[in-house]
Amino acid sequence: MRGERTTAHVGVWLGVAFAVAFATGLYSHAAQLATPPLALPAAPSRLYQVTQGLHVAAGTAAVPLLLVKLWSVFPRLFVRPPGRPRALAVHLLERGSVALLVGSAVFQLVTGLANSAQWYPWSFGFVGAHYALAWVAAGSVVLHVAVKLPVVRRALGEPVERTAAGTGPSRRTLLGATWLSAAIAVVATSAAEVPGLRRVALLAVRSGEGPQGVPVNRSAVGAAVAGLLDDPAWRLRVVGPGGAVELSIADLEAMPQHGADLPIACVEGWSASGRWGGVRVRDVAALVGGGPGDDVVVRSLQTRGAYRESRLPANFVQHPDSLLALRLAGEPLHPDHGRPCRLIAPGRPGVLQTKWVREVQVVTT
Structure with missing residues (x-):
């Protein structure tokens, strides 16, 4: 089930998740600046609610997608580099883009999820670090896609075959399980504000309940007022x-x-x-x-x-x-x-x- 087609199909959706998280993250960062570089709109009133909800949902969905993508390419980490200078240069460029992509992606997802739980086991400022590494992650995605584009185009042009009965799980089954895992992760973490889904949001950091029907982050006691x-x-x-x-x-x-x-x-x-x-x-x-x-x-x-x-x-x-x-x-x-x-x-x-x-x-x- 490993191979180019699995990696390419998962990579497309991982790229979509990263793009949504990056775009909405830029908006969130601008909204928190005292003087944003561009005037932000005051309407619709739920604009930030939607963009930040998408940001967290896309970041959450990216976790199982990234894990499956890394699993699918893991054997290639041990492939011997080619000897020809041009092929070696492409190989090193690919490895560099992968190192940047994996490192920045893991940092963004781990710190982002920790921030959602308001858990900060580090000494650096989350907002500045998360913003800076977002550009590294976005750049590494662009570089990685540019290097692997011929392989991606070839892999996506081939059908996702079914496995014959009795021969084990198929690539199609793996991909379906990946999409399902991403969907479950999103619902379990992000659906607390949806009345009909609050009971299944088992990983949400807020239950939707609180004084006067609205939850709080910081209490009066916590703020010492x-x-x-x-x-x-x-x-x-x-x-x-x-x-x-x-x-x-x-x-x-x-x-x-x-x-x-x-x-x-x-x-x-x-x-x-x-x-x-x-x-x-x-x-x-x-x-x-x-x-x-x-x-x-x-x-x-x-x-x-x-x-x-x-x-x-x-x-x-x-x-x-x-x-x-x-x-x-x-x-x-x-x-x-x-x-x-x-x-x-x-x-x-x-x-x-x-x-x-x-x-x-x-x-x-």
Whole structure:
């Protein structure tokens, strides 16, 4: 069952999985930058939910595909190099592309799955390393395909034969089992947000349950803010070109209220939707002279952590569904969801939906 045809057929789908993961990963990386190189759209509201879900699903599907592909070519690792200079150069180029491809692919898949489980047994920064190695993986795929293209074209042009009865499993059986394994892996890790499939998502990092029907990554206790949330002296400080104001919960509730159905979509690939209610960010920014072209920086009561503040680009600020939320599912925010108020905006990574907000600063661009 080993051979060129098995490797080529599995390789095509592995290439598709890598391409989807690479493209959606670039979008996720750009979405997490304070100032993306290109303006990202604020609509549709579920754009990040879809792209990041595809990213994790494609990475998960790539695991069994990569294992089968490596199994199919393993004997070739021990083939003696050719003696002719030109053939030897092609052979060495092929081996180099394989080493880059396997090394970067294994790194991306292992660290990506560990990130999904929020397990970081390393000292380097995950985001930067994952982004850098994504380019290495993409380049090695292109190089490997270029070197092996004649073999791939020949192998894909031949039919996947059936094995005669009684002679053992066929290549077709192997390929079918590979596709099935990839599908099961995707469902088992990524289907927790699908109501009908939650019970079979055995490897999902979130169950879909949580306070007010929405799961959380970091609790108020974990963020060391639990003792600050019910302070009657709490005020939201809003700063901008027109000065500064401080708003109590009563002041925020006295402003025009708006409701929106928006998802929390996290980089780990899980997502959950809720009905959020609160004050539009653009209305709060307007209190201190914020205009249509101004960004907003939102800061949390958290004193530690990479995401204790986030920058909301102007087009997101002006979107009518970008809120400083006070309620979820018709009730005041649970402490773990950001009480007394939190940022919730369409099409944003969950790590940038800042909780336990203490300050909003209008940034004139």
